[in-house]
Amino acid sequence: MAFGICFGVTLLLSVWATAKCGDIPNEALLMECRDRFFMIAVDLSFAGNNPHFEAVDATGVYAITKRYAALCGYIVRVLPLPGIVELRASYFACHTDNKDDDMFTFNFNLIMMQEGKKSTHALKKTCSLSLPWSPREVTCEVNYMEVSVRSVVPCPSGTKETDWNSLKQVYTSATSDWQVMLRKDHGPTTPMMTPLNLSEAHEQGYAFHMTDGRLVFRAPYKQPHSYSTKGNSVPVEVVHAILFSRHGWVVLMVDLVAACSIHKGSYDDGGYMVWETPEALYPTIEDQRLNIALHGELVDQQVAEDQGYIVENLNATIQISIPLDAEGGYRKSRASGGLYEFYIFDLYLEQVFVNEDHMDTRLRVHRTLTTPLLSRPVSSENRTVPEERMFTVYLSDIPEDVELAAVNLNGKEFTVPFTSARGPTITQIVLPNNTHGYTLKVSFDDPVVMQQFSKEAAQHSLNINFTLMVWPENVPFYHLVSVMAFTDASPPAFDAVCSESGISFKLNHRPFDYLWEISIGSNLLTSELAAQHGYILTNNSKHLLLEVPLFSLGYEYKDVTLKGFFGTFEIFVREHETVESKNSTVKTCPFSTTELIICSTDGIMTVVADLSLASPSGGAPTGTNLVDKNCQPSDADSTRALFSFPLYRCGSRIKLVKDHVTYENEIFFSKKLNASNDIDRVTVQCTYPLAGLLSLFSVYKFKSDKAGVGRIVHSTQVLQSTGIKPATVVSTRRTQRPGSRLAARHPPARYIKVSSFQKPLPNKGVGQHIKVTPYVL
Known part of the structure; x- marks a missing residue:
């Protein structure tokens, strides 16, 4: 479809210019000269909720209402998305100071309410045409149609029959004043309305005015004299005006037609x-x-x-x-x-x-x-790695006008940002394309996590409800995510650390540790057991700490030398229901002491004795022996000797007293079996309860499951001459605290009894592992 005869359009380059206006901040106001219109944009945060404009010229001030805007070539609209109020004005708009169709000056008042008071701001801008006007230009604005043509237009090369018909119709009614006829259709039989003068046309919503070189016609959409048609199924609105004037037999006629696609997209x-x-x-x-x-x-x-x-x-x-x-x-x-x-x-x-x-x-x-x-669904991804024991949920593809406001975890609400340094964390991540995301981390051990346990695995589950807010409307919506993870519900394992005075075991609590119990040997570890055996037990909601002083019940000793020995302590973990042992934590540490006596369950006495007090004359420990002179030390230095021998050999004497049996031997500097005084010998003893002995008075076999007490007795005269008091036996029920003098200094002798909770060991001979309980001198 085609309309009109002589038309043209000229492209103007956009010229950006920011105007300064008194009390309006520069960043809140933008005024631009565009190719065929002038634009003002004001930030709504400054202009308020209901700003409006007035056009100003030499004749007065004119409020730009909706109807007046369409008639006079303005469009005023509020754009919430960029957050501005915008005015566009045609270069041929009413009240524009037009100089030679080349320079256009605009004067407007911006009126707004600020802090309950009305304020008016004068805005002025001059725009220059950068390219010449075309013979005919048509503008299809949002609220009006405008067409302008040159005042002098050459005759077309061909005249259509419909154009002659129009000329006949207007000739009979033409006067010397300019008149206008509006056509409702486009064809040979198109009806014509009664001619109107320009004032009458203006009252009906049509604007005509002439500049130095152009004729301008403007009409709002959906006027009574406009009509709709279809151009290849696309809706088109047309307004067709014939402007004419007759001078004698000559009629001046200008055909003005505007056709605009009104396709809505x-x-x-x-x-x-x-x-x-x-x-x-x-x-x-x-x-x-x-x-x-x-x-x-x-x-x-x-x-x-x-x-x-x-x-x-x-x-x-x-x-x-x-x-x-x-x-x-x-x-x-x-x-x-x-x-x-x-x-x-x-x-x-x-x-x-x-x-x-x-x-x-x-x-x-x-x-x-x-x-x-x-x-626009929000994306979520479960990035949980069970080995890290941490739920990691990634929320992404969130538009810039949406923010995370709160997170509900299994019914417990957390506002964003999270304020607690402990517990769940939320981190915002900036993404491309003006989007962002969040990473939520929640420990499996956090109280908000639901957990179910079995002997095979631990199930951790978390129901997450993200509350997201659309701004600036402050309207919420929700995104639900449920995540689940499985971890191995393995028996707990202790961290063990050696110290000078013993071994410390630490266990960090887990929610499913109730499936297991801790034991020392076959006995359940309790506060009572710890106090009885001299352990120091600390147990709170976070961890269990067990400090086992050296020579406490449950140690196993090996590799005894004059330089030191190794002590091993083992903690067992067993199922709570079946009491079946599942694993254990074993820690072996090196220790040293001045004197030591060990009475093993398989009948081996191991002694490290300090002989410096027994030989004032300076006898060498290498020259010592037991009652049986053939039983000499396996190692010795300048002051001490190491002996390890079966109880029933090396001349040991056996004494039965009530319900106990004592094996006794002596360490001599002299080769004589019977010394003249006590100064040159040291007595060593191992005492066992008869009830715990499985075999007695046997040359080839000795077994016991009861406590054996060892003693090292120095000569009485030597003790008196040096001021040393005779040794006394300290019960193992006495608790030794870390840092005490007794525990830290390693007194001269440790007397060790057989562990009553250990199963009897086979006869391993001298130098084998020995499980003992100490009696401390």
Whole structure:
């Protein structure tokens, strides 16, 4: 379809200019001279909720209402997404100071309420034309249609029959004053309305005015004299005015017609907003040129296509597809049960037509296109690594106008940001394309985590409800995630540390540790057992700490030498229900002491004796022996000797007293078996309860499961001469605290009894592992 005869459009380069205005901050106000219009944008955060404009000229001040704006060439609208109030004014708008159709000065008042008071701000801007006007230009604004033509237009090369019919109709009613006729259709039998003078036309909503070189006609959409038609199934609105005046037999007639596609746009599921217009709204003898912009400067079709636009000609219809992420568009989230989004595009399009007289018709279209609500689900990913014992949930693809407000974990609410240094953590992550995400971390051991345990595995589960808020409306929506992880419910294991005075065992508590119990040998570890055996037990909600002093019940000793020995302590873990042992923690540490006597369950006496007090004359410990002179030390230094021998050998004497049996031997410097005094010998003893002996008075076999007490008795005269008191036996029920003198200094002798909770050991001979309980001198 085609309308009109002589048309043209000139492209103006956009000129950006920011105006300064008294008490309006520079960052809150933008005034721009564009190709064929002037624009003002004011930040709503400064302008308030209900700003409005007034046009000012030499004749007065005029409020720009909705109707007045469409009639006079203005468009005023509030744009919540960029957060501005915008005014666009045609260069031919009312009250514009037009100088030679080349320089245009605008004066406006911005009126707004600030702190309950009305304030008025004067705004002024002059715009210069950078390119000449085309013979005919048509503007399809959001609220009006405008067409302007040169005052002097050459006659067309051909005149159509319909044009002559129009001339006949207007000739009979033409006067010397300018009149206008409006046509409701386009054809030979098109009815004509009664001619109106320009004042009457203005009262009915039509504007006509003349500049130095152009005739301008403007009309709002949906006027009584405009009509709709279809151009290849695309809706088009047309207003057709014939402006004329007769002087004698000569009639001056100007055919003014504006045709605008009123296609509202449609959304393509492929991610494009599509707008359509007929290919031939105006006659053209060559392919029309297209320039496209979104709320910015027009660019050539090829440049737009390089930016992702798709421009196609389908069945004589131009179809422009705008990608959703096109620069200059606006995106907005909306919460309605879930998260949705829509996009708004201020399409600015220029079509250039060339008729048979090689005169340009330039059509400029302003259209606001809005997509329907599109689902915008938030993405979540479970990044939990069970070995780390930490839930890690990643929430992503969150638009910039959406923020996380709270997180509900198994019914417990946490506001964002999390304030506690302990417990769950939330971290925001900046992502491309103006989106962001959050990483939530929750320890498996956190009280909010639901847990179920079995002997095979521990099940950890977490129901997460993310509360997200759409701003600035402050409307919430929710994203639910349920995560679950399984970990091995293995028996606990202690961390063990050696010290000078013993071994410390530490166990960090786990929620499922109730499946297991801790024992020392076959006895359950309790506070009573610890106190009885001299252990130091600390148990709280976080960990269990067991300090086992050296020579406490449960130690195993090996590799005894004059330099030291190794002590081993073992803690057992067993099932709570079956009491079946599942694992144990064994720790072996090196120790040293001045004197030591060990009475083993398999009848071996091991003695490290300090002989410096027994030989004032300086006898060497290497020259010592037991009652049996053939039993000599296995090792000796300048003051001490090491003996290890079976109880029933080396001349040992056996004494039965009530319910005990004592094995006794002596360490001599002299080769005589019977010394003349006590100064040169040391007596060593091992005492066992008869009830614990499995074999007695046997040369080949000795076994006991009862306590054996060892003693090292120095000569009485030596003790008196040095001021040393005779040794006394300290009960193992006495608790030794870390740091006490007794525990830290290792007194001269340790007397050790057989562990009553250990099973009897086979006869391993001298130097084998020995399980003992100490009696401390």
